[in-house]
Amino acid sequence: MAEYRLYCFAQSGNAYRAALMLNLIRADWQPVYVDFFKGGETRTPKYRAEVNEMGEAPVLVHGAKKLSQSGVILTYLAERSGQFKPDGEDERLEALRWIIFDNQKLNGFLGPYRFLKNFARPAGDPAVMAFLKARALGNLAILDKRLAKAPFVLGDRPTIADISLCAYLYYPAEEFGFDIAAEHKNIAAWLDRIKALPGWAHPYDLMPGYPPQL
């Protein structure tokens, strides 16, 4: 059995953060497929009792530790590996600030928008979709502006803040109905820089469950 096991599925940008980090740090890891769509696995009493009481993926299992929340998983892996680790108190707090912004405001709106557009049955109500899209675009603009200042979110080198924020941005433009990279030139260049890191892989190649069974 691999050292790390990650409960995940290919369409989950939240899980991609952890999967990408594991690959970038060259960890010995294996995915555990979560049947999110058809089986509704995260909603089952068994999953909530045995895997994650919050009913979410990703979950990282490492020895006796079982961690959820991608920001916690990223922090744990950065501290253990010493890679992509914010340096000192100021950077640690700055990384946390962007990870929380990402969870709540960027992928927090973009993730549900993409879910309702592609995977939910029935698809999202148009008013809800318009709200989520406007919020996501406003927050993408904030990230694009930040990335005009430096190659990575905290400066010259990539950290867990970058790995968190890029989570949904490699999925195909058709899944959003708009091209994030084409419309945000600093984000596009930053995504290319992350993609050039050794160990980078696309979410659909890194995690099981593509194409999805709906």
Ligand SMILES: N[C@@H](CCC(=O)N[C@@H](CS)C(=O)NCC(=O)O)C(=O)O
């Ligand atoms: N803030 C969490 C979000 C995790 C999350 O919402 N994961 C989705 C899959 S992409 C999920 O399991 N959702 C189940 C639900 O909300 O019921 C993280 O970053 O890990």
